[in-house]
Amino acid sequence: MIRAAIDADAPGIVALIAACWAEYPGCVMDDAEVPELRALGTHYAAKGGRAWVAERDGAIVGLVGVAPLNAGAWEIGKMYVSSGARGTGLAQALLATAEDHARAGCAAELRLWSDTRFTRAHRFYEAASYVSAGPIRALHDVSNSIEFAYAKPVAGCVVRRLDAAGAASAERRLAAILKACVDGGASVSYLPPLDIEVARGFARKTASGVALGGRVLLVAWLDGVLVGSVQLDLATPPNQPHRTELQKLLVLPHVRRRGVARALMLAADAEAVNEGRTLMTLDTRADDAAEPLYRSLGWIEAGRIPGYALNPDGTAHATVLFYRLV
Numbered sequence: 001m002i003r004a005a006i007d008a009d010a011p012g013i014v015a016l017i018a019a020c021w022a023e024y025p026g027c028v029m030d031d032a033e034v035p036e037l038r039a040l041g042t043h044y045a046a047k048g049g050r051a052w053v054a055e056r057d058g059a060i061v062g063l064v065g066v067a068p069l070n071a072g073a074w075e076i077g078k079m080y081v082s083s084g085a086r087g088t089g090l091a092q093a094l095l096a097t098a099e100d101h102a103r104a105g106c107a108a109e110l111r112l113w114s115d116t117r118f119t120r121a122h123r124f125y126e127a128a129s130y131v132s133a134g135p136i137r138a139l140h141d142v143s144n145s146i147e148f149a150y151a152k153p154v155a156g157c158v159v160r161r162l163d164a165a166g167a168a169s170a171e172r173r174l175a176a177i178l179k180a181c182v183d184g185g186a187s188v189s190y191l192p193p194l195d196i197e198v199a200r201g202f203a204r205k206t207a208s209g210v211a212l213g214g215r216v217l218l219v220a221w222l223d224g225v226l227v228g229s230v231q232l233d234l235a236t237p238p239n240q241p242h243r244t245e246l247q248k249l250l251v252l253p254h255v256r257r258r259g260v261a262r263a264l265m266l267a268a269d270a271e272a273v274n275e276g277r278t279l280m281t282l283d284t285r286a287d288d289a290a291e292p293l294y295r296s297l298g299w300i301e302a303g304r305i306p307g308y309a310l311n312p313d314g315t316a317h318a319t320v321l322f323y324r325l326v
């Protein structure tokens, strides 16, 4: 049962957090360092936010809080689930409760901090579409805590360029998006069924390209879910420093025709300009949904090559080459 936290929950909350921290080396509970735990409901209410606990058989087995930070941004905190209640969907339910509350308070963005040791939590936040955002911080506490910053936009369709850390943290989401598109019949270098490990290899290579400065990665969130991406290859030959190739425009099948790809393409134009590129090129399977999209955005057809790539059924299909001056 998920309910609002009350101050009388303090002993159960301290026990839950202490048990979670004890799973990690050097991470120890000193409740003098976190006095807010003695009255967490009051603490969050004073900040204009709220905290919830999950109770099972009279014990506190889950916790989350959320409060506004500044105009538009809210911060998720105190996200803990006891080891016995993990893998049950409770953590997702708690996080969704906090996210819904922030959205109802007109949050545009959610942020959170996570100890660098909490690798399981990182995967959880990444699965919930958060990406690494900004530098780490040190708490100067008895646990010598160092924390990663995570964030995601939660309202409407938002496109952002990810840096190398952001791209690495989006690896699993990007792999899932590529797999959903390829398995749904998209012609983007791979054939279905796409092995998720191969998809993760693609996402890792993308992050590495971003880290090396040879690639721009843009991702799109729709109402807080990371649903699409597009890339610009900057590693063009020495005689083409003014050109960039747009690659891997991908949008999850169930959110198509809602303007996500259009938003990604407009952001890609801006990033090409930002990178000093004046000529953009791409290729796409003839007759795909992407073809009218590119035409509607002013891309010019340079020609088509028959039998360029294979369809999932083994037949060959034509590819259309497009370019655009920005």
Ligand SMILES: CC(C)(COP(=O)(O)OP(=O)(O)OC[C@H]1O[C@@H](n2cnc3c(N)ncnc32)[C@H](O)[C@@H]1OP(=O)(O)O)[C@@H](O)C(=O)NCCC(=O)NCCS
Binding pocket: 181, 186, 187, 188, 248, 249, 250, 251, 252, 255, 256, 257, 258, 259, 260, 261, 262, 263, 283, 284, 285, 288, 289, 290, 292, 293, 294, 296
């Ligand atoms: C191509 C793709 C990225 C489009 O994503 P999307 O988010 O659905 O596109 P948008 O909603 O932004 O569409 C913008 C415009 O593109 C055109 N368009 C998009 N899908 C279309 C379709 N199935 N049929 C006709 N036009 C389409 C329309 O002009 C649309 O505007 P409208 O909805 O106002 O009519 C998506 O279908 C996809 O991921 N396909 C698989 C991967 C792929 O083929 N990528 C291209 C590689 S080159």
